[in-house]
Amino acid sequence: MWFTLNQPEGVALTQTTVALFHRRHHRSLTDPVAAMDTERDSKKGTPDRHHTKMRMPRPDDFLFWGKRKNQNMSVKDAGVISYALSSMQKFTNDGSFMQQFKSQQQQQEKQNDDSCTDRNTHIMPDVSKSKEPLSSTADVKPALSANQLAAKAMQLRLKGKHDEADKLLKRKADTTNRTISEGDVTTSRYIMHGLKTREKKKEEDADMHVARSIMQNRKFSISGQADDEYDYDDGPKKKKRGKGDNGAPKSTGNTRFEKGILTQKERCNFCFENPKRPRHLVVAIANFTYLMLPPWQPVVPGHCCILPMQHELATRSVDDNVWDEIRNFKKCLLMMFAKQEKEVVFLETVMGLAKQSRHCMIECIPLPPDGGKQAALYFKKAIDEAEDEWSQHNAKKLIDTSVKGLRHSIPEDFPYFHVEFGLKKGFVHVIDDESQFKSNFGVNVIRGMLQLPAEDMHRRNKYDSIDTQKEAVANFTRDWEPFDWTKQLDYLRVESPLRVYSQPEGAALTQTTAALFHRRHRSLTYPVAAMARGLKKHMKRLNAPKHWMLDKLGGAFAPKPSSGPHKSRECLPLILILRNRLKYALTYREVQSILMQRHVLVDNKVRTDKTYPAGFMDVVSIPKTNESFRLLYDTKGRFRLHSIRDEESKFKLCKVRSVQFGSKGIPYINTYDGRTIRYPDPLIKANDTIKLDLESNKIVDFIKFDVGNVVMVTGGRNTGRVGILKNREKHKGSFETVHIQDATGHEFATRLGNVFTLGKGSKPWVSLPKGKGIKLTIIEEARKRQAAAAAVA
Secondary structure, three states: OHHHHOOOOOOOOOHHHHHHHHHHHHHHHHOHHHHHHHHHHHHOOOOOHHHOOOOOOOOOOOOHHHOOOOOOOOHHHHHHHHHHHHHHOOOOOOOOHHHHHHHHHHHHHHHHHHHHHHOOOOOOOOOOOOOOOOOOHHHOOOOOOHHHHHHHHHHHHHOOOHHHHHHHHHHHHHHHHHHHHHOOHHHHHHHHHHHHHHHHHHHOOHHHHHHHHHHHOHHHOOOOOHHHHHOOOOOOOOOOOOOOOOOOOOOOOOHHHHHHOOOHHHHOOOOOOOOOOOHHHEEEEOOOEEEEOOOOOOOOOOOEEEEEOOOOOOHHHOOHHHHHHHHHHHHHHHHHHHHOOOEEEEEEEEOOOOOOOOOOOEEEEEEOHHHHHHHHHHHHHHHHOOOOOOOOOOOOOOEEOOOOOOOOOOOOOOOEEEEEEOOOEEEEEEOOOOOOOOOOHHHHHHHHHOOOOHHHHOOOOOOOOHHHHHHHHHHHHHHHHHHOOHHHHHHHHHHOHHHHHHOOOOOOOOHHHHHHHHHHHHHOOOOOOOOOOOOOOEEEHHHOOHHHOOOHHHOOEEEOOOOOOOOHHHEEEHHHHHHHHOOOOOOHHHHHHHHHOOOOEEOOEEOOOOOOEEEOOOEEEEOOOOEEEEEEEOOOOOEEEEEOOOOHHHEEEEEEEEEEEOHHHOEEEEEOOOOEEEOOOOOOOOOOEEEEEOOOOEEEEEEOOOOOOEEEEOOOOOOOOEEEEEEEEOOOOOOOEEEEEOOOOOEEEEEHHHEEEEEOOOOOOOOOOOOOOOOOOHHHHHHHHHHHHHHHO
16 A cells, blocks of 8 residues: 555556455464554554554655665566656756746645645555646655644744634644544544533633733723723723725824824813814813813713813823913802702822823813712722722822812822812822723712712713704803803903004003003903912002002002012012112013113123112113113112213112131122122221122221211111211110211101211212102201202292
């Protein structure tokens, strides 16, 4: 049998050979000696009767050293074989060599596949009817073994091709089953046992199941839609596509590349600059935030959302401007639903901070009055049962925000769930495990509290038609319009003082127009007020110092001086100098424009801060107009912008507060305007006055605080008076007192700290404003006015 399979192509069996094979086969079955030979061969390693599967004999030229020495062939048979082999290597010389070679190679591959299936059969082929010659064993490509098939399947699984690996193993199993059906019972039992073992191992292959679950899980996919970030976590998977597209998206091969280069604003459906956002759902727009209805079906009528325009992750990390506008929306919604006799609950869930894919959203859900009172108990119990008792923040699962607020209750960059009842009471819960916490947790609590259908908690979001959504927006806008605070922003955009810049050059606002603007600005009453945070940046006008000379009806607020060399009660901000005193500007914006063009210098330094505090003896210069002013007090304690010459604008007088020694014994002095000057003259003491060159910042000269020198009072009831220092009295445990006599002979006393030396002797080093520091009584002032009127007449 195997002899016939090993014959070369084109060689036929002779009748003598066939008869010889039949005789030997018949004798092995009937002769008892053959049975003894079989038993003897089994002891030497030949398979016994229990393993009677015939072994495929090796070809003659398998190993050159394994050939039998007595292997002889007749001359006739050798000639036939030689002729057949020589005829196989011949090709016609007509240019069709490659075509014949390819056809012969394909035929050999086909015969190799058939030999793998029929190799174990016991059926004797009909030699006489065989027409096609069999290929040589040396040209047959050996089939893959079981280990090779298993290795190939493992490589396919590592590459993620699980379907191809299953097909390969299935083909291997079919081949094995066919072999079993054609073999004996004993062999099939062993092979079936091996198949069952492999199937059991396949079911217990945890790595394969983990890899398959990772590939099928939505959380590990990078090509999901933006709606999945706000969808329910436990909802069913989306349906597959139709049969025509085989579940493949209808897009080109560059889809993933195009998605990778999209910006965050283009991917997020709630960023205000995204052209694909649902515009028809927007109700109101402010400067940094906007109000809209949810794109999915609302939980109850009136369900709305507050969102920032920029892509923010949480209200915990937004700017103050965004925070204030969110508070304004909340207050107006509370007023609107209070008119409808409803309570409001504000929900915010912050998750996925690492991916930065979720847009900050505050959901506003109205509740009936009875439900609003019990909402705090429902949420408190739900948050306590939300996570495991061994979680990281188990000790503080529920953080009350009614005392410190949200910003001071938890740090930034923490995932959290926040619920707020009105504006004063609320809870925040820090999320430990985002995979176990549902994004629709707050909405589900409200559904359970209102006894809504339970199936709504476990389904995906449903979307209404556009017509239904537009109708809902129209109904909501009708109720929202009386409480829409964003309309006042539109009014301010039209009536703001910026309209000065739209006027032709040289035009200015009249006093009537300015007064009208102040009255309108004062009459604007916002329904909400921003919560004060940090240092105050404003000051009430009634609390402003009197020497500023601000009218009481000019507005409600006054500029608050910035931190600087002078105290807030002993200075004059630059905005008041340019707008109220010099009249170089009429509005806040004009002052800011002048300062930003670097037109104003204080003590020979450019100042751009509109509220920079300029104090006593400071020199304010405006090179554009070639003007310089020195701030001095008049006899009524008010600041005067005294015009000075260029020579006088190059220096200023500074009073020495103290003389001290620094590190390594370096002496320095501190002046009243915050200066620190090292290595002063050893004769300079406290309360003396130095003459400072503004260009070089060096001491030019100094004046001793001695009796007989001219001084000015800078504090107390006698502020602004100038006179000669007459006497100095020391009082232990109290203030020192000095006595001063003015030019008219009037003598008065004040504290030592209120005296500023102006020059040596009776001549001051700086020019004095009108009046020369002489304070007149009321009668003297009346007589002076009458004399001036008579001179004019």
